Amino acid sequence: AGGASVAMITRGEKQAIALRDGICLDKADRQSISGPVPAASLDQAGSLLQPSARDWIWLTVKQAHLNDAFMDKLKDSGLLAGEASLLALQNGIGHMERLEAAFPGNPLYAAVTTEGALRVNERHVRYTGHGVITFGKWPKGAEKDRNPQKMLLKTLYAAGIEAELSNDMGNRVYEKLLMNAVINPLTAIYGIRNGALAEDGRLKEEMAALHAETEKILLASGMKADSNSWQRLLQVCKQTAENESSMLRDVKAGRTTEIDWINGGISLIARRQGLPSPLNDAVTTAVKSLSMS
C-alpha cells in the first residue's frame, strides 16, 4: 500500500493462513478483493519480519487485549527489537501510559480515527464509514525528528487513506473520549443505533447530562475548551446514524467492552481531580452488568 510493504500479525496461525489466502473488503460502492496478505501469528512474527528502526507497528487490538500477557508476547515476538515505531489506535485512555512503561526504547505514537470498520469474519471486513486518522508523537514534545511521521503521512495518502498529523495528541484523545463516553454507553444500555440517541427528547437530555459531566472533568484535566463540542457530538450521531456503536456490538456478542477505559477512565480522572462523576460511575456499572448478563 502506498509503496510500503504491509504484513498482518494475528493471534493464531489459522487466522494467518486465512489472510495469506486473501482478504475481502466491502466498501459502500463496490466490493474489492485484495490479493494474498503476508501474515503470521504473533508467535511466528520473527519468521516474517526482520524489524528495523524504519518500521511502523500498528497496534489495533482492543483495550482489554492490552494486558501484561500480551505485552510480554509482543516483547518476545522481537517486532519492536529494532526500535520500530509503535502506533496505537485504541479508543479510551490508559493504554498510552501502559505502552510507555512496557516499551521505553521505542518511539510511541497515539492515533485516533473516525474511520469505521467492522470485521465480518476472519477474512472479511466491512468498511462502515470514511474518516480521518490523526496521529502524533506521545508524549507531546517528545519527537526528535518529524521526518518519520511525515513519511508515514505521505505513504498513507499514496495508499488513499486520509490522515493528518497533530502535535497535541493528548487533546485529540480527550476530544474523541468525550464522544465515546456519551454515545457508547448510552447506545449499549438502550440497545439502539447511534442515530436514535439524538432523535428522542428524553435520551437527548441524558446525553446532555453525561456530556456536561464528562466535559467538566476533562476540562479540569487539561482538555482545551471547545464551545462546539455538544454540536459535534450530535453531528457524530447523525453521521454514524446507522452504526451500532462498538460497545453495543461488544455487549450483544458477549465480549468484554471498553467501558473501563472510557467512562471508567473518566471516573478515575475525576477522583484524581477531586470532582464527582456520578453519571460516569453509573453508566460504567450499568454496562458491566449488561456484559455479565
Ligand SMILES: NC(=O)C1=CN([C@@H]2O[C@H](COP(=O)(O)OP(=O)(O)OC[C@H]3O[C@@H](n4cnc5c(N)ncnc54)[C@H](OP(=O)(O)O)[C@@H]3O)[C@@H](O)[C@H]2O)C=CC1
Ligand atoms: N472498528 C472501528 O471502526 C474503530 C475502532 N477503534 C478502536 O480500535 C481498537 C480495535 O478495534 P476493532 O478493530 O474494532 O477491534 P476487533 O475486536 O475487531 O479487532 C481486534 C483484533 O485484535 C486481535 N487480537 C487480540 N489479542 C491479540 C493477541 N494476543 N495477538 C494477536 N492479535 C490479537 C483480535 O484477534 P481475535 O480475532 O483472535 O480476537 C482481533 O482481530 C479499539 O480500541 C477500538 O475502540 C477506533 C475507531 C474506530
Ligand SMILES: CC(C)(CO)C(=O)C(=O)O
Ligand atoms: C464514534 C463511534 C461511537 C461510532 O460508532 C465509535 O467510535 C464507536 O462505536 O466506538
